């Protein structure tokens with residue numbers, strides 16, 4: 704198995720790791736992007752249960768290792784795919800699950816949502832600014848792929864039962880405005896090339912690489 708496919712969109716670098724976490728039926732189900740009504744923000748504190756507080760995301764290997772543990776966890780739960788479409792580490796944006804597929808991130812709302820996860824536990828500490836910028840880029844790309852605006856909500860802001868969680872941590876209200884400001888900034892920067900960007904991000908990925 705090869706490593707991430709690194710590609711550039713203007714000034715931005717995206718690490719495409721969809722081929723490392725291929726969505727397999729029956730767990731992986733394609734659902735129409737027309738039905739998407741929410742873009743969700745998560746943290747992975749829920750998956751790590753606070754046990755990996757020393758994560759700092761310095762190296763690519765550390766990031767990949769953490770993404771693999773998400774995937775292993777998801778498969779153990781019978782979810783059949785990587786849970787989220789995009790993942791933002793401290794330094795890198797990963798395209799993890801093809802946008803055509805629903806993930807497994809919000810109870811009874813996986814078909815209507817597309818999701819980005821921030822690596823880290825933000826129960827008491829908020830994400831650093833650089834990570835918010837990277838996550839904002841992910842949200843901009845999701846908006847470009849679905850080709851319209853959709854509200855951005857934290858996992859906990861979804862209606863019950865999906866929202867019965869503290870994800871992405873109690874600090875969310877403090878960083879939501881910065882996250883959306885970064886989303887707007889990156890979206891504006893990508894607007895001229897939105898068509899090409901959408902084409903790049905919705906290309907079929909090679910199977911069994």
Ligand SMILES: [Zn+2]
Pocket residue numbers: 744745746749808858868870871
């Ligand atoms: Zn969540």
